[in-house]
Amino acid sequence: MTWATATHGSPLGSIGNLVFNDANYDGVFDAGDSPLAGVTVDMIQDSNENDAWDAGEPILATVTTNAALDASNGNYIFLGVPAGRFLIHVSDTNGALLDYNQGSLGQPDTDNHSQSDPYVVVLASGDSSVLADFGYYVRIQPSVGLIGNHRGWTTMAMACTARAAAMKNWPA
Incomplete structure (x- = not known):
């Protein structure tokens, strides 16, 4: 004391x-x-x-x-x-x-x-x-990640990453 x-x-x-x-x-x-x-x-x-x-x-x-x-x-x-x-x-x-x-x-x-x-x-x-x-x-912390300078849910970041990878192979 x-x-x-x-x-x-x-x-x-x-x-x-x-x-x-x-x-x-x-x-x-x-x-x-x-x-x-x-x-x-x-x-x-x-x-x-x-x-x-x-x-x-x-x-x-x-x-x-x-x-x-x-x-x-x-x-x-x-x-x-x-x-x-x-x-x-x-x-x-x-x-x-x-x-x-x-x-x-x-x-x-x-x-x-x-x-x-x-x-x-x-x-x-x-x-x-x-x-x-x-x-x-x-305190429950949501699972978050960064996309550029924006915060987003990890699942959203994973979905965007998968979509970007798929678009990379898209025919021109």
């Missing part, structure tokens, strides 16, 4: 939990899904409490997800968090999600269900929240 925790007069809490590959696109971390490693997640102070990241609202901490699940069935956690209103945002500054799209949302405020990004957490003194879960699915 990159946020230096200060001594506060009240007990500190934690916020976490999971960034995952939602293999079946259902918005729920379940059988067949797996944690995604190397994804950066930010904790932002929602100073004006409007549930949006506004100019001047600081990133308080950044963590990077792990490949393995911890005891709370998560792969990231912010520790030593004081009471307050925070936004949890998947920033992915490492580019671990370049081949992924955010998947379907699960039930709001439910553990192991994908939430909207940023996800709002209101933390009371000493509390913990493990509901900041985000599901992603592998």
Whole structure:
């Protein structure tokens, strides 16, 4: 965690939990899904409490997800968090999600269900929240090729190539 925790007069809490590959696109971390490693997640102070990241609202901490699940069935956690209103945002500054799209949302405020990004957490003194879960699915890339300076489907490129070869032998 990159946020230096200060001594506060009240007990500190934690916020976490999971960034995952939602293999079946259902918005729920379940059988067949797996944690995604190397994804950066930010904790932002929602100073004006409007549930949006506004100019001047600081990133308080950044963590990077792990490949393995911890005891709370998560792969990231912010520790030593004081009471307050925070936004949890998947920033992915490492580019671990370049081949992924955010998947379907699960039930709001439910553990192991994908939430909207940023996800709002209101933390009371000493509390913990493990509901900041985000599901992603592998982006399906169409098979494409180049014809001149135009992109086209590979099958189209193959058909044009075959037609050009056939025309080459066409009688004049």
